[in-house]
Amino acid sequence: MDGHVPEELRKWEELIDCKLKPSLVRATDERNKLFEQQKVVSDLRKNIENLQRNSITNMRTMVNIGSEVYLQAEVSDTRRIFVDIGYGFHVEFTWDEALKYLPSREELLARKIEECTQRIVHIKADIKWIYEVIRQLLNIPEDPYVEERVL
Template sequence: MAMAVAEARLRQDKVKKFEDFVDRRLKPDLVNAIAQRDNLFQQQKTFLDLKKNIENLEKNGVTSMRSMVNLGSEVYMQAEVPDTRHIFVDIGLGFHVEFTWQEALQFISVREARQIDEYTHLIASIKAQIKMVCEGIRELLQLAAE
């Protein structure tokens, strides 16, 4: 009898550890990965806007332009761009790279596909880990019921 009680307690401890792992590690990781993927969707919207602007510049043959630039806190200043054929693109971590229009369009298309795929794979992996741990918990509990 004491052996059965000890085994039951050991199973309950294992179940508790698995549940804590899911609640304290996997679920927050999943929420974080989903938030980062959503942030990428927002960045992609910015890149899509840039892509449309580049296509409009090409279509209309614009090689110079004047524009209002937001300096921050909704303070604007007029700016003149003498040569629009080269643009600087924020590639992340505060770095900007000078691209031609075609290089920028190529960079945008490669970046879009790769980053979303990475986070989609990570999210699927975390969900699979959660499912596997939950299945392990279910099996432990079935053994306890028998």
């Protein structure tokens, strides 16, 4: 084997291990967080619709005060709620205002999820391409079974 091949092989492996795989993990984690946010927004919209449909203007609930410690709370007027709009900011909305705002938030999250998904696809394609380069550097024949599965 040529002395140049091991050095080139090491560089390709280093690119995968030190750059692409950590980028893939970060992008996947980011997308998972966005999925969680999307579920929270969807649940909030459904809860507001239920409150509105059932004309519930007061209620008792459990409130997380931190570190999964909960206190029982009485909400005397549910018709005004605070909605997390991102970056730690909360805005007071009526039910109708919140129901007008939430679809735009859901659309934004859906776009961000799609962007993360595309980034993940590109990273995976880059990794696969580099593995093909490595296979060629090492003169390893293509696996005929891999081709059959793709077709």
